[in-house]
Amino acid sequence: MALDLRTATSRRRADMVDRLTADGVLTDSLLRDALLRLPREILLPHAYVRVSGPGADPIDWRLLDGSHPDDRQEWLELIHSDESILLQRNGEPLDALPRGPVTGGHMTSMSTYTPATVEALQAMELASGQRYLELGPGPGVSLALAAAITGPGLATGVERDGPMAAFAQRNLDRLDVGAEVIEGDALEGHEARAPYDRIHSGIGVPCVPVPWVEQLAPGGRLLTTLVTRTPSWPGQLLVTRSASGTVEAVLRGRPRGYRPLLGYRWLNALDHRARIKDDPGTARSTPLTPPPDDAYGFWLAAAYLAPGLVRDFQAGTMTIVAPEDDSWAVAGPDDDTVRIHGPRDVWTELEDLHTRWEEAGRPEQYRVDLRDSSGAAQHVTSGAGPKALAWMLPPLAAVPRQTP
The missing domain is CATH 3.40.50.150 (Vaccinia Virus protein VP39)
Incomplete structure (x- = not known):
């Protein structure tokens, strides 16, 4: 690697570490030293950039080749940013990928931000x-x-x-x-x-x-x-x-987590976005002020106890969709108003769950019982007593096995 590139990447690493430290994310001295020492450009020699907007099918991509002078600056900025780095499309071999535009496919491997x-x-x-x-x-x-x-x-x-x-x-x-x-x-x-x-x-x-x-x-x-x-x-x-x-x-x-293993399908609100914009639903009053994003204990419980819901975080006001039930709830514009659409009253479910969450002591963490050696039943609870929130984790058997 040329001297000027080694110097540039070293400076980028130092800037990245300084940013993570200043933001209060990086506090461990051993990890700080490792981040400064390891040239991440060796592990991330290329990166895909999405060109198409949301909902495009097929998707247009552009591959940045870190060894190419015309891509180098953008590539260096990307791999030292806080973004996830997209590396592999449709399980493709990773030797000698052609730089430039490519159409179609979906990302099958990436680095976590x-x-x-x-x-x-x-x-x-x-x-x-x-x-x-x-x-x-x-x-x-x-x-x-x-x-x-x-x-x-x-x-x-x-x-x-x-x-x-x-x-x-x-x-x-x-x-x-x-x-x-x-x-x-x-x-x-x-x-x-x-x-x-x-x-x-x-x-x-x-x-x-x-x-x-x-x-x-x-x-x-x-x-x-x-x-x-x-x-x-x-x-x-x-x-x-x-x-x-x-x-x-x-x-x-948590505000973020890792993508699910192969074969696990997420719900999404994207297909409903245009319809929600045209018809947000029937307005009614609500005693529930939209819970803040950092009420992680409540939203985690909602993922299990009000299943089948997904939030559109790009919407201007809190919008929660039940895609398989063709239903949604749009909070606001005032704190005491919500709009409801579809056969499933999504917001009533969240109102009821919020009441239960408060009665349980507003738990922010839950205990998981892993003692069942079969893995078929793993029990989650916020504590003891009749008001505790509790549920079972779904079995792993429902997920296709990952074979090499």
Whole structure:
């Protein structure tokens, strides 16, 4: 790599780290050092940029090639930004991708945007000497950072996509951090190197796969996103195993989470946007002021206890859609007014759930019972007593298996 490019990328990394620190996202000194040391441009040598607007089909893309002078500045800005980096279309091989415009297909692999990566790795409380397992590492950004902290030979990734696994391993070898990517089913973990002190899943799952818990060492921490059919209100699950072997799991609502594993289909509000604009529904008064976006405990409960809803975050006022019921609720323009459309009264469900959430003590976190070794029933509760909010996680068996 030319000297001027090395200098430019080094400055970009320093600026990225300074920004994350100033925003209060990055607080761990070991992770800060790893971010400064590792040249992420080796792991992210290209990036797709979406050209088409929302709803376009087929989608128009443009591939930036970091080695091409005409793409370099835009590529450098993108891979050091807080954006997710789109890397693979339709499971394609990743050698010698042609730069420039391309039409059609959907993204099958991407890197998580950096603030989310930093938050997840800090929650893992990484330290030197720990055995680390990354499930669904994609291009290997978080795997490389973890390996830089834990030490060579201790960090392993399991990636179902063969071309992506080979791509990540080749680039990780160039970094010489001593991390290995295994092609396989992430839902099975990687028993050959178990147990692990830290397990991090880069894919969202509806419930916790039993092998992940079984492969967690005493004193270990496991972090994953729990997904529902709505992308609007994700949950982050932290599982810990005590030195004596006792397992505890805590679920919290988060503003963002990882995409679901292959075969899991999200609902979306996009197809209803034009109809809602033309006919927002019948107005009525409501005692429920639209809950704030950061009422994560409430919205997480809504994902499970008012299923089938998805929010249109691009709407001018809070708009929540039940796509499969052809129903929606549009709050406002005043706090005591809501418009309702369709056979399902979405807002009444949220009013009732909000009352239950308040009676339960406005919980912001929930306990998850993982003791059922079959994985068929994982119970979530906000606490004890008749007013506690509770639900069951859906079984993993409903999701198609990931085969390499």
